[in-house]
Amino acid sequence: MDEIKWGIIGCGDVTEVKSGQAFNKAPHSKLVAVMRRDAEKAADYARRHNVPKWYSDADELINDPEVNAIYVATPPDSHADYAIRAMQAGKPVYVEKPMALNAAECEAMNQASRETGIPLFVAYYRRALPYFLKVKELVDQQTIGEIRCVNVQLYWQPLPGETGENPQPGWRVFPEISGGGRFHDLASHQFDFLEYLLGPIKNASGISQNQAGLYKADDMVVATFAFESGAVGTGNWCFTVNPEQRMEQTQLVGSKGKITFSFFENFRLLVETESGPVDYSIPFPEHVQQPLIELIVSDLRGEGKSPSTGETGARSSRILDWITT
Known part of the structure; x- marks a missing residue:
């Protein structure tokens, strides 16, 4: 063309x-x-x-x-x-x-x-964003050594419209439209990039449930997952916390240090090794x-070549299925 x-x-x-x-x-x-x-x-x-x-x-x-x-x-x-x-x-x-x-x-x-x-x-555009490519560069260069474990944390409050006397939540929390709840919407990005970063996830399992009763979809998910590389991961997603409890970060723990980064909340990237901390700030472009x-x-x-294809995109959905079914 x-x-x-x-x-x-x-x-x-x-x-x-x-x-x-x-x-x-x-x-x-x-x-x-x-x-x-x-x-x-x-x-x-x-x-x-x-x-x-x-x-x-x-x-x-x-x-x-x-x-x-x-x-x-x-x-x-x-x-x-x-x-x-x-x-x-x-x-x-x-x-x-x-x-x-x-x-x-x-x-x-x-x-x-x-x-x-x-x-x-x-x-899955994070595969092409400078912020996430910096994370991949640091991992590929073994800045923190071999990756041992991954910890994903996402605690967010309900969206406007999900509470009140007559709640009218958006389509993202209707499983027949979205495939699940907000976990499906957001964690799909996370698992796709983690596989791009660390290689295939060979198995995953979890517990998903609705705690607050604001809608039918799950609002709390806890998961464990293992990579073919030998690294293991845990994740916690909760969508019904108070605004003061809101938090979103992912940590990569290696044999020589740790990387802390955000998928959604900010542009800060913190690398901690025996040489001391290094802090990066890499903003997203106007059109992500x-x-x-x-x-x-x-x-x-x-x-x-595009780094995101139908074959790579399907893997993230498979992981979501493993965790929630």
Whole structure:
């Protein structure tokens, strides 16, 4: 492909800053069409972002001859359907995370990719962000020696709308739409990057339960997991703490030191070895998906390789299944 001409299925909040504008800022890339079932909202998005075409029907966008690649940015319950339809139409697909509701749907998507020969990518953009590439560089250089264990902690308060007399939680806590609760939404990023960092996780198990009763999905998850490298990990995710208890950090403990970093909360990266602490601050770019989108465009043009594919993206969903089922 000379120029990658993107169409977006599902132009909701995630596309406003994180991804949508990046398709026009990446070299050899252009956003030419968007689709949303609400025609008025689709037209509004196209107008605000100077997108030439908009649709309220996904098939019309998929079959638009000017669109030669598709970004699926809907909730996870429709990822598999839209992605498979797009690949069967010969259009490469970039799909939001989690990749699908479960590992079985992910496998169906990858099977479609293999059968059609059409590439499939997943929006695990931390694999391309400078902050996380610095963590990988430090680990690859064995700055803290061999990695012995990983500790993931995420304690967040309920989101607005999840409490009150008439709570109306967002789609992320409806398992039939998201695949689970907020754990599925956030831990999918964490496990994907941990595998990119340390290699495959060979097994994982956990306890997931609903403690606060704000919605049907789990709000508390505890997990253990083991890497093929020999490193082991533990994780605690709780989504019903007071704001004062909010905390999010991941620690990598090695034979010669420790790295503490954040997946979501800040840009600080602390390295502690016998030489003393070293503190890095590496902010995210304006459009956090742009570095990965640029690599995907390069891949589609035959000039490079994307670090995030359907095959790598499916692994994170498999780990989530291991822990919560």
